[in-house]
Amino acid sequence: MHQEIQQVAQVEVPVERAKAAIALMADYQGRVTELxxxxxxxxxxxxxxxxxxxxIATLLGVSRGRVGQLAAQGPPPERAFFGTDLMTISLGGKYEAGKSPEEAGEVVSRQDLGNFEHLRQLLATLKLEAQYEVIAPTGMVNLNRDNHIVVCGPRLSPIIAQVLEGDDNLRFQKDRAWHLVDLKSQEIYRSPMDEDGSAGDVGYLARLPRLDGKGTFIYIAGIHAIGANGVVHYLENHLAELYRDVRTRRFSTLISCRYDPKTQEILESKRVSPIYRHEA
Structure with a gap:
């Protein structure tokens, strides 16, 4: 008998044994899904x-029809872009407006809640579940964990701002307004909202290193909050091709979007910078 199963079987308290069996079954099922x-x-x-x-069938020792079945079973390859287990989506929080610091609660923007719902639906198609947490207004967030997506601008989190300093290709900067800069081409990307008031924005998408050096996390942010919605829209429509380009390696790129000013619905998103790979 497998050692893990044997350990569960030896748990004396029946209810605790059942709980241990359920946990191990979930772990095994996760492994089966990833395999x-x-x-x-x-x-x-x-x-x-x-x-x-x-x-392929000859080399695998199965029938040709079985190869067709195997090629259709399991989640799509691009699932690996995000992770292998329950995803945690960290959303930037602010204090409620109009209240004293003692009375104010921590809230997230309507756009970010929409981002969570869109990401949750996208992850569900990849056989991944998702939960969200609110990053405290202090900006403190634990980046040292697997299966993690952060949707929070550098203005709200000094930790995120510090990690972004490690990107030698793309950067958030501020003069008269926040904007994004391609450090290689020196091209500046400003939000149409700030330039002429039109319904558009620019966002940043990356896989960045954890502070402990033991992994990465997916990072999404816009010049304005709705720019992150544009990045999520891009992922919904271009995930497979993006995964083919970067797999699970570190990268960063910029995404522009247009949206309906009445409904705030994203109408179009597209990549406007190269995909910069951070690893040789």
Missing amino acids: SRIRREAIEEAAAAGMSQSE
């Missing part, structure tokens, strides 16, 4: 390299 994703990705890569289903 099925890896298998699907490997078959797709083999096919993209020119191998026929018959050739």
Whole structure:
């Protein structure tokens, strides 16, 4: 018997044994899901390299029809872009306006709550569950964990601002207004909201290093809050191609968007800078 299963079987208290069995089953199911994703990705890569289903079937020792089944089973390969387990989405918090610091509660913007819902739905298609947490107005957030997405501008979190300083390609800066700069091309990206009042914004999308050096997290922010919505819209529509480009490596890029000024719904999003890879 597998050692982990044997340890569960030896738990004396029945209810505790049942709880341990449930937890281990969930862990095993997560591994099965991720392995099925890896298998699907490997078959797709083999096919993209020119191998026929018959050739793949012969090498795997299964029928040609079974290869077709395996290629359709499991979550899509791009699931790995985000993680392998329950995702935590950290949203930047502010104190309620018009109240004293003692009375004010911590709130997030309507746009960020919308971002969570869109991300939750996207993650569900990848067989990933999601929960959200509010980053305290102090900006303190634990970045040293797996399966983590942060949606919070550098203005709200000095920790995030510090991590962003490590991007040698793209940067938030401020003069008369906040904007984004491509440090390689020296091109400046300002929000249309600040330039002529039109319904558009620019956002930043990246996979950045954790402070403990033991992993990464996905980071999303806009010049204005709705710019993050544009980044999420881009992920909803371009995740597969983005994953093919960057896999799970560190990167950063800029996304512009247009939105309906009445409904705040994102109408269009597109990449406006190169995808800068942070790793050799």
